[in-house]
Amino acid sequence: MIPNSFLQSKKWQKLQDDLGEKNHYKESADYTYLAIEKTTPFGKYLYLPYGPCYTSEKALKEAIKDLQALAKSVSAFFIRIEPRDAKNAKFLRNKAKINGSFIKKSKDLNPAETWVIDLEGSDEDLKAKLPSRLLRYYRNREKNDITIRTSKNPDDIDHLLRLQKALAKKKKIGTFSPTYLKTQLKQDFATLYLVEHEKQVVAAGLIFDDETTRYNLQGAQDETVRNLHATGILTIQLILDAKEKGLKTFDCWGIAPEGAPKNHPWAGFTAFKKTFDGREVDYAGTWDIIEDRLKYNAYGVFRSINRKLRKIK
Numbered sequence: 001m002i003p004n005s006f007l008q009s010k011k012w013q014k015l016q017d018d019l020g021e022k023n024h025y026k027e028s029a030d031y032t033y034l035a036i037e038k039t040t041p042f043g044k045y046l047y048l049p050y051g052p053c054y055t056s057e058k059a060l061k062e063a064i065k066d067l068q069a070l071a072k073s074v075s076a077f078f079i080r081i082e083p084r085d086a087k088n089a090k091f092l093r094n095k096a097k098i099n100g101s102f103i104k105k106s107k108d109l110n111p112a113e114t115w116v117i118d119l120e121g122s123d124e125d126l127k128a129k130l131p132s133r134l135l136r137y138y139r140n141r142e143k144n145d146i147t148i149r150t151s152k153n154p155d156d157i158d159h160l161l162r163l164q165k166a167l168a169k170k171k172k173i174g175t176f177s178p179t180y181l182k183t184q185l186k187q188d189f190a191t192l193y194l195v196e197h198e199k200q201v202v203a204a205g206l207i208f209d210d211e212t213t214r215y216n217l218q219g220a221q222d223e224t225v226r227n228l229h230a231t232g233i234l235t236i237q238l239i240l241d242a243k244e245k246g247l248k249t250f251d252c253w254g255i256a257p258e259g260a261p262k263n264h265p266w267a268g269f270t271a272f273k274k275t276f277d278g279r280e281v282d283y284a285g286t287w288d289i290i291e292d293r294l295k296y297n298a299y300g301v302f303r304s305i306n307r308k309l310r311k312i313k
């Protein structure tokens with residue numbers, strides 16, 4: 001069986017279709033992939049978020065060969081892959097080329113490490129994995145005038161955006177566009193959770209569910225009321241609801257790499273996620289397969305200049 005990757009699924013393809021993103025889905029006996037066309041001033045490239053999916057090292061190599069043919073047919077100057085099965089992708093670190101194309105480790109786009117909580121077992125087993133301090137805040141939420149509701153209303157995404165923009169400014173990280181997040185919420189796999197205190201939204205989280213896993217992708221809280229512990233209360237609700245739904249795992253969606261400095265943008269997130277009894281899962285990271293070195297190098301310079309300009313602003 002080919003290992004599952006939610007961002008390589010038919011459901012994720014539907015999201016790309018709804019966003020107007022041209023994409024290519026391929027399914028064979030030993031690998032599958034969803035390749036999304038991305039446009040730059042130098043031409044297009046193919047991006048496979050957490051993909052391709054494959055059964056073995058040989059299957060990954062076959063998938064790459066197929067992708068190289070696809071890149072040629074659509075005039076893409078590189079292919080960006082994010083293999084999840086690190087064991088069968090080890091050869092990427094030991095190769096300079098594959099089928100005549102150069103391989104380069106890129107800055108990770110989706111996290112290369114994540115924290116996963118197993119939901120199987122009894123309710124008591126699960127509660128033992130939850131931080132006792134946060135459980136206490138969760139049980140006292142109504143006494144503190146804290147309520148949690150879910151929404152499928154795209155207009156409610158504005159609450160998440162407001163909280164994320166404040167967090168992004170503090171952490172110096174990027175945010176997604178309103179259109180992107182609202183289109184995500186319209187998908188059948190997405191649910192928005194809102195935490196309210198005195199009729200004001202103080203925390204929000206956008207989660208995705210597949211057949212086995214809840215993915216905790218987007219979230220933020222009002223930092224002016226941190227004493228309410230809204231994010232902790234929300235996370236416990238997300239986990240308990242996932243358990244009740246019959247899901248097997250809760251994916252916290254990304255932690256900082258081992259040995260990351262204390263000022264890493266995800267340091268605080270990582271420390272919080274690891275207060276829950278879970279396990280680390282490591283992926284292979286983001287890799288570029290270069291079909292046109294001249295365009296690829298020019299694109300790299302262009303991106304570097306853009307990043308510096310954004311820091312100045």
